[in-house]
Structure formats: structure tokens, C-alpha cells
Amino acid sequence: MTGLYTLEVLTGNDVLLTSRQISVEEFIPDRLKVTVQATPAVAKPGQSVEAQITALNLFGPPAADRKFEVEFSLKQKVYSSGRFPDFSFAVNSGKNTQRNASSEDDSSLSDRFEKTVREGTTDSNGKGIATYNVSDYTDLGNLEGTAFATVFDESGRPVNRLATFEVRTQAVLFGIKKLPELVSTRQPVAIHVLSVKAQDVLELAPAQAEVKIVRLLWETVIERQGGRYTYVSQKKEQLMSSSIKQITNSATGRGEAGTRLDFTPVYSGEYEVRVSRPGAVTYVSQRFYAYGFGDTQSNSFEVNNEGEVTIEADKAKYQPGETASLLLKTPFPGRVLVTVERDKVLNHFYVNTDQKSARVRIPISAGHVPNVYVTATAIRAITDNRLPLTVARGFVPLSVEKPGTKLAVAIKAPQQSRSQTFQTIEVTTAPRAAVTLAVVDEGILQMKDYRTPDPYGHFYQKRALEVQAYDVYPFLLPELGGNSSTGGDGYDLGRRTTPVPSRRVQLVAKWSGILRADAQGKVRYRVRVPQFSGALRVMAVAYKGEAFGAAEHTMRVADPVVISTSLPRFLSPGDTIDVPVTLTNTTEKTITGQMLIRCEGPIAVTKSTGIEKGVGPGNVFYTDAIITLPVNSERRVVFRLIAKPEIGNSKVGVAFEVQSEKLPPGYHHKIYSEYTELLIRSASPLQKRTGSGVVAGGQIQNLNLKTDFLTASMRSQLVVSRSPMTEFAKDLRYLLQYPYGCLEQIVSAAFPQLYYGDLAATLSQQKGQQAKAAGYNPNYHVQEAIRKVEAQQLYNGSLSYWPGGDYDNWWATAYAAHFLLEAQQAGFQVNKAVLDKTLAYLQFRLRKRETEPYNYLDAKNAIHLKTIAKKEITYSLYVLALAGRQDAVALNYYKANRQLLSQDSRVLLAATYALNGDQRSFQAVLPTRLGTETAARRYFDGSFSSPLRDQALTLNALLAADPNNPQIAPQARQLSRQMKQAGWLSTQERAFGLLALGKIARQNARSTATATLLAEGKKLGEFLAKDLTVNNVANRALSLRTSGTGSLYYFWETEGISPGGQIQEEDAYLRVRRQYLNRAGQPIGNTFRQNDLVIVKITLQAPEAAGDIPNVAITDLLPAGLEIENPRIGAIRDITWATDAAQPDYLDLRDDRINLFTTATDKPKSFYYVARAVSKGTFRLGPVSADAMYNAEYHSYHGAGVVKVR
Known part of the structure; x- marks a missing residue:
């Protein structure tokens, strides 16, 4: 899976030391270094802004004659001032859009600003200029401008950089202090207004302002529309007061800036305070509601009892052994508590102020490295109640630097190098210091603005203050007031990525490991420079004891003749491309x-x-x-x-x-x-076909595995076994390879392998070194799944549904707990704390008597609807019983209310009683006849219920509770038949079906049959006792000749891609469509110009009758001429007009496709991503596809064709 991963370093007792985020992406390194600067940085309306671009080839010379484009945009700049945090400076456009009497939308100021695109070509020095003329905007506050520059390298690939500028449309900005949402009528409301300079919102500037107070009224009228009458609510504004005020910004009683205005609302309703420049249309506003019944008794004015202590240090930095001299300035004379703090209080003492100041001396020790905080709390004696301040605070950080902790590091390496040569890098630092070197392509590093590691800056960076101060002084004077990678993910989405591995991009990233400097402090590292042109950054870090250092050096690599071939990332059969x-x-x-x-x-x-x-x-x-x-x-x-x-x-x-x-x-x-x-690669997805059967001893079974798959993509295999489970081996192999990494899929992949390790290993048999890979070891699969499940635990004990997600699924959590319990019983190591917390979560959920609607079929296939207890309840009780725990209250409640249980839930409840040793209740609750009630449909979330899954779960429970129950045999025969005849099974159906049948098959595998496998009369293999696996059996006439008693079971599988790349386009319970748009959101065809920006819109919808279909995977195959602009690396482009954009549950970006995971609803969901037309030519366009993860019958394929880039 692509995306962000977090690497954590922990101690042996699981204390987190540090963490680091790592990006895993498919990408091509930059070949240009691009800088862009907006001049002037601050502009006025009517002025021009230039985006000055400089583009250099990373191997040295200027990037001349390169096309570029610059997209200029403006948006309102909203301030959040540290000095005035309670004031709002946001400018309202003065235009409103009416919706209804309870809601109202302010039209955004951004609607007034159109994006402007300028294009050009760099000159011989790699420079280019794009000009933007700022319109004559007035009274819109300060605007933030963006120059999004894109320079195209010789291959047509974009390198994006961003520069910002500011447009000031007025000299003075007005702010209103935030008002309480609800006030009483006939009580004055204090309105605080201030004015600041536009260039510095911290600096006050007296100005005249027009202050209006408007009452907002809603009147409902009847309008005739289309021959019908309808009610329409219309807003009406009633001006309550309007005046020109001089904003003097004089201080109020508590030192608060601004001019105070009082307004007393007479009527209940909604009010808005508007402040603007006299005559301006736009304004700054705040709203409040007034209510007249039960006027409040307390007044609206707050007195703050806290002041500020100013602390001045005599030096910017200190060394251990020195003494810091600090001057304390307090707002009143009194006693001061001085503390030295960081992660705890290191020292404290009291001093008395001389009038309103005091000087203190703090000894600096080695334990203060790299910094400490000195805090001062001044306390006023209660002698003058006219002064509202009772306590004042202040703090100052002191930087402490220990001599000798910073190592000098110097790198000696060539400035220039040819490719395919060896270079020796010499590093000089302290003798015997440990040194690590890395040599990395600058084109990789600049994609995410990677900085050379600085261990000194890391270990001696400023530490946070972790001490929280509390006091009760404000409450001592009540008259003054005051307030305070394994499992279900199938190895990195293997089935949804290109089946043929490729080394299209040869990345240059070399690491030396840990080297040791000699007695002279020298370290030498010999590195081979491969076929490459560009810049290599040599990074060195060193450490010795508590001393650290780092250095970097740039080595440009260029042959006398540098060759750059502009090829796409991939092609499809039949593509033509101009290179x-x-x-x-x-x-x-x-x-x-x-x-x-x-x-x-x-x-x-x-x-x-x-x-x-x-x-x-x-x-x-x-x-x-x-x-x-x-x-x-x-x-x-x-x-x-x-x-x-x-x-x-x-x-x-x-x-x-x-x-x-x-x-x-x-x-x-x-x-x-x-x-x-x-x-x-093909423009169609990978296809898989399977078959299986049984052959009695002394019989001949002929097989003809004819396919039309491409040779390079084709794989095939035949497995012969005495185990009846081979008949269902396709189901286990499906679980092993299923490409989605959610919790349910992880558990479903590993659960059957607790019982079918031998068969799982046989199905994934490889030759040579691959046979030794841990990926084909069932025990490894199970243990990795345990580790992955445990890593997904949330704070409340449940398990997140997706890795890194923040939402859970009750059934999946119980399912995972069931797996952990059986894995623990099978001898695998399970974290007891995680398991106990998960079981505690299940017990907590049982306290609620949750119900849900349930559609079911009776014995005559008539559909009925009833309300049942959630299926998660009885499953949780069953899992808790497996763990030796019971909830007697819940058990007795549902035993007494069996009408609330579906038939499969009754079996689980009965099995729970049996596991708890209560056979009488087991017999009383267990249905006398199974199969008289089944679910009417599959459920794609919640409990993932389906008729077959419920039957398999029922059989599992009976095998655990009463292995000799007479209903087991007929249920097993029926389940076996249904699993074989089903065209598609969900992972829940496969997992529970295999678990149930496997327990039975282990007891009944008594066949003594043997066989010989022939192909065109030649012997391919012989089955004696051990399972026989033969690869490369496709397009061959096979014959399986058996002898002995009993039966043999066989399974065959072929997979590949059709040479024509054709796939039948159809909509089955889902509808997915793709549309290409330009940067303004207008539809365009399938023909583009090179360097065009293409917005791809994918729309997904489910029919109304199907309801919500969760866990839908969307795959969009790109044509070779387009490349995705990955938002996770580089600058992010803002698509403001895509107001209907939905967010997927997970996003996987590849060179040739994008995978999205979401829930389909009856309302269309639209997803957008940005692509760029990079390569000229004619390209095959694959279809966009959508399919439900838990039901392949729900799918949609659409949009295959041809794309041209000119």
C-alpha cells in the first residue's frame, strides 16, 4: 500500500522513544531545481505582481527553452492575532444567499477572484517571468495571493513550486471582539471594536468607523411556482442603530485595547453588529441572539484577576557553570515565587519585590542543557481592593549550550563527476567518532524538501515546558469575581497493481552504514556513481559520546554528453508514442x-x-x-x-x-x-479462473485447461490431494491473495490457516529460494496477522477497521477476538493485555440492548421483517464463553426473550450455555430444526451476515459445543454443496465455511487412493501420499488416472491477461463513470495538448434499492500519456470549484492507476484527482472499475477507449 507509514522506536518495555513518518510512493525523481519568487511581496490594488522563475538542470546548466505556466489566485487572508485572540477581523462580502429561516450562507469573497494562468518559455539562463495584474479591489481586507509555478522538464514532467504574496485593499483593518451567543433583552451588551494597521495587525491605528446594528427578521410568504403554491422564507433586515464612531483604541479597566460601545436589545431575536469604513459595502460582523424571558441575574462584564510579569535575561545563551541574572518587573509590589522548570520543577524560591521589580540570580548546571524555563508568579498582598489584580505571571526560556557537544564535520568530495565511475568521499571529524554517510539523488530529496539530518539540532533542540501551573488566588476574593504486511491485504494490493514487476526508475540512494573515524578523524567511503545525470547530495552525520555533528556536499554528475530520453512510466499494447x-x-x-x-x-x-x-x-x-x-x-x-x-x-x-x-x-x-x-502492461485488469472436483479410485479424469491469456502474464497450477479440503482450496487461496487490508480481511486470511497450514503452504508452493520465503509459511501468516490485529487497538479496547483508522466495527472486533483466542489455544503468542482489553470492550457493548431490523426467509421462501437483537450480541457472548468469561445478566435476558434472536443467534446463544457447562439451557435454547429461517440478503457491513455465513458459523458453534450433535452431518453436507456451487463467496463465508468443514475433514481423511498425472501421454507427476502440485498446466490436455480406494480431490487455477485487453462493460448493482475536466471544471474530450492539466472526476452510485454498499473498491487505469500529480508529495493544488468532492476511506496511488475505497450510496459520490498530459502519442485507455469487496456480483466497468496527446 502506498501512503504514509510511521516508524516507531521503543524500548524493551514498550516505552516510545521517537517516531518518524515514511512516505511509500511510486514516483520519478525531479530533474530540475526550480525556484519562484513573487515581486513585490506586498502589492496594492491596480499594481502588477511578477512571478520570477529560475530553472536549473540538477546536473548543472540552466534549463533553457523549458515551457512553464503560473497559476495566480487570490483568497481572503484571515487573521488570528496573538495579541488580540478574541477579536475577529474576517471581512464579510455584504452579499448573502437565502436558504431558509434557520440557515444562511455568506457568499465567499473567493467567488470574486478568478484564477489567472500565464504561460511562457525559459530563456537561455533558465529564467522566466509571469505577470499578474491585481484588480482594483477595495475594502476586502488583506488578501493572500499564490503563484503556483510549474516548469516542465525535457520529458514533459512538471516540477511545481509555490510563492505567495499579499494584497492590501485597505490601510486599516477593523476587529470586533467575539460576543456571547445568547444575551438577555433589556441588558446592555458590551461591544468592543478596535482598528489596526493592515501591515501589522499587532499595531493599533485610530480610525473612523461606521457601526451598524441590524436585527435579522424572517418572514414567511406564499409564492406561486409552476402552478403550485409554496411557502418561502425571506430575510428582512431592520436597522436598529447606525453611527460614525472614532475608534480610539484606548485601554479599558483591565488593560484591554479597543473602543467599547454599548447596545441594549429590546426585542428577542437575532442581531448582527457590523463595522466598516464609512461608505464601504463590506464589513466585519459578529452575531448574537437576544432572549427576553427570564433575564439573567449576573452582569456581562468579566474582571480578570491575572496580570503579567516581565522577565529580562542578561544573556541570550549560557554555559554550565555560569549564573543567569534576571530582572523581574511586576505590575504591583509583593512576593514572587520563582521556579526553574522543564519536564518538572527543578528548583524554586521566593523573593520580595523592591516596589515593582526584583533581581534574581540562577546558577546554570549541566542538567539545564539544552534549555530551562524560569517562571515567576507574583502575589499581591490584600491591602487595596481598588486594584483588581491578585496574581501576575511570567516566564522566560534560558538557552544553555554545553561546550564540546557540537562536532565539526567536513566533507571532501569532487564537485563534478562523470557517471559510471567510482568516487572516494573523505569525511574529517573527531578521532574515533562514528560516522554515517548517505549519497542520494537531489531530485528525490527536493520532492518533499528533505533536509540533511542534524543530530546536534535534534538532541539539543529546545525542550517544551511540561509543567502546568495552578493556583487558587483568583478565588480568594469573591467580591472581585473571576473565572478560569500480511493477512487480507494480499501483499500490497497485489491483485490491483500491474502484474509484471518493472524497474522503470533507477533510484540513486546509497548508505554507508556506521563507519569509525581513525586517529586523525578521517573516514573514507568509496561509492559507485551509476548511469545518472543530476546532483547527488552527500550527507554525513557523526557522533561521539554526547557530541554530534553533520555536514552536506553537492556533487554534480554529468558526462560530456548528457542523454535524456523522455519515456512514459509504462505503455500498453498498441500504444504509439513520440519520444x-x-x-x-x-x-x-x-x-x-x-x-x-x-x-x-x-x-x-x-x-x-x-x-x-x-x-x-x-x-x-x-x-x-x-x-x-x-x-x-x-x-x-x-x-x-x-x-x-x-x-x-x-x-x-x-x-x-x-x-x-x-x-x-x-x-x-x-x-x-x-x-x-x-x-x-495491459489496459485491462488481471483475470483469474478456477475449477475443482473429486475422482474416485480406479477412475480417469480428463482436464483441458485452455486459455487465451498472454504468455508473460499467465500462471497456472494443479493440486491433487487426499484431503477433501482441496475441493475448497480456491477459497483458501482467495483469502491468501485478497488485496484489501481491513481488519475483517486480515482475520479471514489468517483464521483458516490455524487449521489448514499444510494445504495453505501447498497452494502457494514455489520453487528454489522462493519456497523458503516467510510469505508462504502459514505460521508466519498467522503470527503476522496477530501482530497486525494487536496494532489496531483503539483507546476503548475495540479494533480499528482500517490500519491507522479511527473507527471500529463491533463484529470485526469480536471476530478478531475469536481469532486471537483460537490462535492462543493453537500455541501462538498473543498479547494478553490486548486480548483482555478487547474482551472488556465486548462486555461493555453487551450492556446496551441494541436491536436492528432483519429481513428473513421462512421455510417456504416467504420474506418477513422483524426486529432482532444485533447479531454481534450473541457472537460476543460466544467469544466471551470461549475465553472462560460469562455475562449472566445478558445470557438470562436473551434466553427469556428468544423472540428477539435470529435462528443462527439462537444457536450461538445455546453454544454459549454449553461452553459455560449449562447443558440444560443449551438444549432449551437450541432450535430443534435448523434451516427454517435464513437471512434474505447479504449484509456488507455491520455483522456481514449472509445465509451461507450464518450456516457456517452455526456449524462451527455446534462443533465446539456438541461435536456429536445429529444436526452436524446434514448441515455439513449442505454447506459443502453450497460452497462448491456458489459463483462467488465473501471472505466471511469462506473463512467460517473452511473452519467448519476443515474440523470435519480432519477426522474423515481416510482415503488410500493414488494417481498419475499425464499431459499428452507424458508423465508429469505421481501422487502417492503427499499432496502433488504441478505448475504450468495451462493449454495442455491433462489426464488424472487414479487407483486404490477412497477419493482424490483436485484443484486447478489459471490467471492472466487477455491479449486484446478487452473487458465487458456493464453495470451490476453499481454505476461508476469517469470524466475528464479542464482546470476550470469544464468537460473535455479524450484529446489533450502536452502539459495540459487534466482533472479526473470519478462518480460512483448505487441503485436506490441496493441501499448503502460499503467497502467498494474503485480502480482507474490511466493511459500512458497521463501521470498523476501525487498530492502527498510536492505542492497541493487547490480545486475550489469541486464542492461535491468526497473523501475516500483509503487512497492508493500507482504509476499506472489509482485505487479508491469507499461506500457506495444511492446519491452520487464524486472523487477528483489531478493528472498531467506528459507524453505525446496515442494511448489505450483502460476502464474505470468498481466492485464490492464482499460481493463480486456488485460491480461496474466503463469507459475503455483511446486517449491522444498532441
Whole structure:
């Protein structure tokens, strides 16, 4: 799964030391370093703002002749002043949109601002300028402007950078102190207004203001609309007062800034206070409600009993052994409590002030590194009640730096290097210090603005003050007042990613490990520079004892001729693409030579500008003319590729052969080359087909596993076993590979493996080293699932439904507890604290007598509706009984109210009594005949109930409570038949079905049959006793000849991708659609210009009759010419017009597709993501698909076609 992961470092007793977030993404490193600056930083209406762009190739020279675009936008800048936190400066547009009598929308000021896009090309120095003319806005407060600059590298890929500027539309800003929501009529309301300078909201500025108080009334009238009469509520404003006031910002009694205005509401209702420049349309406002019944007895004015103590230090930094001299300034004379604090109180003492000041001396010790806080609390003697202050506070941080804790680190390495060479990096630091080096592509680091690690800055950074001060002084004077990776995720979404692995991007990131400096403080590290052009950042960190240091160095890598081949991230069979090759001369001499292209795999050159087919071996093409590269400049040659109707990895190589007589002095005959691995993947998803059966001893079973799958994508396997569970092996394999990592899927994948470890290992059998991988070890699967389940526990004991999520599912939590209990019984290590907390959560949930509507079928298949107790209740009771716990109150309640239970819940309740040793209650509660009541449909959330799952769960409970119960045999036969005949089963149905049947199969596996497997008359394998697994059986005529007594069971599976990439488009209980929009939200077709910004809109809807369908997976396959702009790396683009945008439960971004997980409803849900047209050509477009995770019958496929980029 892509996204953000958190790495945590804990001690042996699970104390968290530190954590770090890690991004796992598919990406291509930047090739440009782009900076953008907005000038001027502060503009006025009518003025022009320039976005000044500088683009450099990371390997050194300016990025000349690169296209760029800058999107300018404005939005209101809202202040939250630290000096005036209770004041609002937000400007209202003065226009309102009426909705109804109880709600009202203010039209956003942002609606007035249109985004402006400027395009251009960088000059020879890699610079470009885009100009934005600010309109004559007035009285809109301060506006925040954004210049979102995008520069396109030689391959057409964008590099985004952001610059901001400010537009001041008025010289003075007005603020209103926040008012209470409800006040009494006939009581004065204190309105505090202040004015500040626009350039500094901390600085007061006297000004004239128009103050209006408006009463908002709603009148309901009858209007005729379309021949019908309807009630419409209309807002009416009644002006209560209007005056021009001089805002003097004089201090009030408690030192509060602003001018106070009083208003006494006479009538109940809603009021709004508006403050503006005289004559302005826009204003700053605050609302309150007045109510006239039961006027409040207390007044509306608050007196704060706390003042401020100012502390001045004599130095900015101290060293251990020094003494800090501090001057305390208090608002009144009295006694001062001085404390030295950080994570605790380190020292404290009292001093008396001389009038209103005191000087104290604090000895600085080594324990104060890196900083401490000195706090002062002044307490006034009760001698003058005219002064409202009783206590004053203040604090100051003191920075303490210990000499010798910062290591000097110096890096000696070349400034320039060629590719495919070895370089030695030398680091000088303290003798015997530990040193670690990393050499990383700057194009990777700048994507998330990664800074070189600074261990000194980390360990000696300023520590937080963790001491909270409390006092009761304000309450001593009542007359003054005062208030205070395994399991269900199937190994990283394996079925929803490209089935063929590829090394399209060769990342440069090398790490030395921990090295030790010699006696001279030297460390040497030899690193190989691969085929690469760009900048490598050499980062070194060192430590010795309590001393730390770091350094960095940039090494630019460029050959005399740098080759850059602009290929997409992948192609699909049948795609054609125009590929520009950029040749850059980085020397001071003119270079001439000839270019050649070589293709390997399912790709070929079809047409080029100045390219002709040569006589070399293989698919090799040469330029038909000599190419001249002037000094420090570049040339571009374009050729066309076509992807063959196959899938797999291809390789495209470009070389430039330099003519020796034109080489600069010192150079020899040389060929510079670049090779790129390019994936050819199908524009349709992976398909899987399975089959199984049983053969009696002495019989012959013929199998013809004919497929039309592409050879490179095809896998096939046949398993033969005496275990009857092989008949259901497809169900277990489905669980092993299911690609979703939610809690229910994790448990469903691991639960059956507690009992079918041997079969699970057989089904995933590999050859060679792969057979040793832990991923195919059932015990490893189970233990990893336990670890993953335990990591998802929430504060209340429940388990989060998705990793990292904040919501739970009662059934899934009980299901996980059931798994943990049986795993513990099977000998696996389970965290007792986690299990106990989970069981306690189940006991807590039982206190509520929760019910739900339930549709069921009777014995005659007639549908009925009744209210039942939630199925989670009896399942929780059953799980608690397995743990040796019981809730007698809940058991007796539901025993007495059996009409509230579905039939499967009655079986679970009966089994709970049996596990608790109460056989009489077990017999009384257990239905005499099963199957007379079944669920009418599948449920996709809640308890995930379905007829088959409920039957399997019932059989499991009977096997645990009464293994000899006569109803077990017929139930097992029926369940076995239904599982085999079902076209699709949910993970709940498979997991509980396999658990039940497996317990029975373990007792009945007495077959002595043997077999020989033949293909076209040749022996492929022989079954004697151990399970037989044969791979690569597709498209072969197989014959299975058996002998002996009993039966043999077989299972076959084929998977692959059809060569035509075709998939039937249909809507089955779901409807998903894709639409391409431009940056303004207007629909566009399937033809784009290179560098176009494309907004992709995906809309999902379920039919009204289906209700909500949770856990729906949406997969959108991209055409090769488009690339996703990943919002998790780089600047985030704001799509303000997408007001209907929904948020998915989980988002997985890949090179060639996007996966979304959500709940489908009868109301359309729209999801948006941003893509960019990068490569020119004609590309196959795969369908957008949606399917329910728990019912494959609910699916939709739509929108396959062709996309053109020109």
C-alpha cells in the first residue's frame, strides 16, 4: 500500500522513544531545481505582481527553452492575532444567499477572484517571468495571493513550486471582539471594536468607523411556482442603530485595547453588529441572539484577576557553570515565587519585590542543557481592593549550550563527476567518532524538501515546558469575581497493481552504514556513481559520546554528453508514442557525433525525424546525419515507438557516438549511452479462473485447461490431494491473495490457516529460494496477522477497521477476538493485555440492548421483517464463553426473550450455555430444526451476515459445543454443496465455511487412493501420499488416472491477461463513470495538448434499492500519456470549484492507476484527482472499475477507449 507509514522506536518495555513518518510512493525523481519568487511581496490594488522563475538542470546548466505556466489566485487572508485572540477581523462580502429561516450562507469573497494562468518559455539562463495584474479591489481586507509555478522538464514532467504574496485593499483593518451567543433583552451588551494597521495587525491605528446594528427578521410568504403554491422564507433586515464612531483604541479597566460601545436589545431575536469604513459595502460582523424571558441575574462584564510579569535575561545563551541574572518587573509590589522548570520543577524560591521589580540570580548546571524555563508568579498582598489584580505571571526560556557537544564535520568530495565511475568521499571529524554517510539523488530529496539530518539540532533542540501551573488566588476574593504486511491485504494490493514487476526508475540512494573515524578523524567511503545525470547530495552525520555533528556536499554528475530520453512510466499494447531525446553538451568545446537507438522486448521504433534503420544487429536505428552539439547547449531528436501486442518488460537504449576528431583535448573515442526499462502492461485488469472436483479410485479424469491469456502474464497450477479440503482450496487461496487490508480481511486470511497450514503452504508452493520465503509459511501468516490485529487497538479496547483508522466495527472486533483466542489455544503468542482489553470492550457493548431490523426467509421462501437483537450480541457472548468469561445478566435476558434472536443467534446463544457447562439451557435454547429461517440478503457491513455465513458459523458453534450433535452431518453436507456451487463467496463465508468443514475433514481423511498425472501421454507427476502440485498446466490436455480406494480431490487455477485487453462493460448493482475536466471544471474530450492539466472526476452510485454498499473498491487505469500529480508529495493544488468532492476511506496511488475505497450510496459520490498530459502519442485507455469487496456480483466497468496527446 502506498501512503504514509510511521516508524516507531521503543524500548524493551514498550516505552516510545521517537517516531518518524515514511512516505511509500511510486514516483520519478525531479530533474530540475526550480525556484519562484513573487515581486513585490506586498502589492496594492491596480499594481502588477511578477512571478520570477529560475530553472536549473540538477546536473548543472540552466534549463533553457523549458515551457512553464503560473497559476495566480487570490483568497481572503484571515487573521488570528496573538495579541488580540478574541477579536475577529474576517471581512464579510455584504452579499448573502437565502436558504431558509434557520440557515444562511455568506457568499465567499473567493467567488470574486478568478484564477489567472500565464504561460511562457525559459530563456537561455533558465529564467522566466509571469505577470499578474491585481484588480482594483477595495475594502476586502488583506488578501493572500499564490503563484503556483510549474516548469516542465525535457520529458514533459512538471516540477511545481509555490510563492505567495499579499494584497492590501485597505490601510486599516477593523476587529470586533467575539460576543456571547445568547444575551438577555433589556441588558446592555458590551461591544468592543478596535482598528489596526493592515501591515501589522499587532499595531493599533485610530480610525473612523461606521457601526451598524441590524436585527435579522424572517418572514414567511406564499409564492406561486409552476402552478403550485409554496411557502418561502425571506430575510428582512431592520436597522436598529447606525453611527460614525472614532475608534480610539484606548485601554479599558483591565488593560484591554479597543473602543467599547454599548447596545441594549429590546426585542428577542437575532442581531448582527457590523463595522466598516464609512461608505464601504463590506464589513466585519459578529452575531448574537437576544432572549427576553427570564433575564439573567449576573452582569456581562468579566474582571480578570491575572496580570503579567516581565522577565529580562542578561544573556541570550549560557554555559554550565555560569549564573543567569534576571530582572523581574511586576505590575504591583509583593512576593514572587520563582521556579526553574522543564519536564518538572527543578528548583524554586521566593523573593520580595523592591516596589515593582526584583533581581534574581540562577546558577546554570549541566542538567539545564539544552534549555530551562524560569517562571515567576507574583502575589499581591490584600491591602487595596481598588486594584483588581491578585496574581501576575511570567516566564522566560534560558538557552544553555554545553561546550564540546557540537562536532565539526567536513566533507571532501569532487564537485563534478562523470557517471559510471567510482568516487572516494573523505569525511574529517573527531578521532574515533562514528560516522554515517548517505549519497542520494537531489531530485528525490527536493520532492518533499528533505533536509540533511542534524543530530546536534535534534538532541539539543529546545525542550517544551511540561509543567502546568495552578493556583487558587483568583478565588480568594469573591467580591472581585473571576473565572478560569500480511493477512487480507494480499501483499500490497497485489491483485490491483500491474502484474509484471518493472524497474522503470533507477533510484540513486546509497548508505554507508556506521563507519569509525581513525586517529586523525578521517573516514573514507568509496561509492559507485551509476548511469545518472543530476546532483547527488552527500550527507554525513557523526557522533561521539554526547557530541554530534553533520555536514552536506553537492556533487554534480554529468558526462560530456548528457542523454535524456523522455519515456512514459509504462505503455500498453498498441500504444504509439513520440519520444524526444535531449542531447546536452556540458563541455567548452563543440562535439559532433551520431545517435543510435536500440529496442529490446515488446517494443519497436516505427518512425523518426532524421532516423533510418541501420545495418546493426537487432532492432537498432541510426541517425542519417551527423549531429553537432555547440558549447554548453542541447539538441533534441524525436523518434516514435510502438508497443507490440504483448506484455512484459522492454528496454530502450539511446547512445551517442562521438567522432574522435571533434573531441576536446584529452578525450578519446567515446560512446555515451542511456538505457531505460519500460513496462508494457495491459489496459485491462488481471483475470483469474478456477475449477475443482473429486475422482474416485480406479477412475480417469480428463482436464483441458485452455486459455487465451498472454504468455508473460499467465500462471497456472494443479493440486491433487487426499484431503477433501482441496475441493475448497480456491477459497483458501482467495483469502491468501485478497488485496484489501481491513481488519475483517486480515482475520479471514489468517483464521483458516490455524487449521489448514499444510494445504495453505501447498497452494502457494514455489520453487528454489522462493519456497523458503516467510510469505508462504502459514505460521508466519498467522503470527503476522496477530501482530497486525494487536496494532489496531483503539483507546476503548475495540479494533480499528482500517490500519491507522479511527473507527471500529463491533463484529470485526469480536471476530478478531475469536481469532486471537483460537490462535492462543493453537500455541501462538498473543498479547494478553490486548486480548483482555478487547474482551472488556465486548462486555461493555453487551450492556446496551441494541436491536436492528432483519429481513428473513421462512421455510417456504416467504420474506418477513422483524426486529432482532444485533447479531454481534450473541457472537460476543460466544467469544466471551470461549475465553472462560460469562455475562449472566445478558445470557438470562436473551434466553427469556428468544423472540428477539435470529435462528443462527439462537444457536450461538445455546453454544454459549454449553461452553459455560449449562447443558440444560443449551438444549432449551437450541432450535430443534435448523434451516427454517435464513437471512434474505447479504449484509456488507455491520455483522456481514449472509445465509451461507450464518450456516457456517452455526456449524462451527455446534462443533465446539456438541461435536456429536445429529444436526452436524446434514448441515455439513449442505454447506459443502453450497460452497462448491456458489459463483462467488465473501471472505466471511469462506473463512467460517473452511473452519467448519476443515474440523470435519480432519477426522474423515481416510482415503488410500493414488494417481498419475499425464499431459499428452507424458508423465508429469505421481501422487502417492503427499499432496502433488504441478505448475504450468495451462493449454495442455491433462489426464488424472487414479487407483486404490477412497477419493482424490483436485484443484486447478489459471490467471492472466487477455491479449486484446478487452473487458465487458456493464453495470451490476453499481454505476461508476469517469470524466475528464479542464482546470476550470469544464468537460473535455479524450484529446489533450502536452502539459495540459487534466482533472479526473470519478462518480460512483448505487441503485436506490441496493441501499448503502460499503467497502467498494474503485480502480482507474490511466493511459500512458497521463501521470498523476501525487498530492502527498510536492505542492497541493487547490480545486475550489469541486464542492461535491468526497473523501475516500483509503487512497492508493500507482504509476499506472489509482485505487479508491469507499461506500457506495444511492446519491452520487464524486472523487477528483489531478493528472498531467506528459507524453505525446496515442494511448489505450483502460476502464474505470468498481466492485464490492464482499460481493463480486456488485460491480461496474466503463469507459475503455483511446486517449491522444498532441
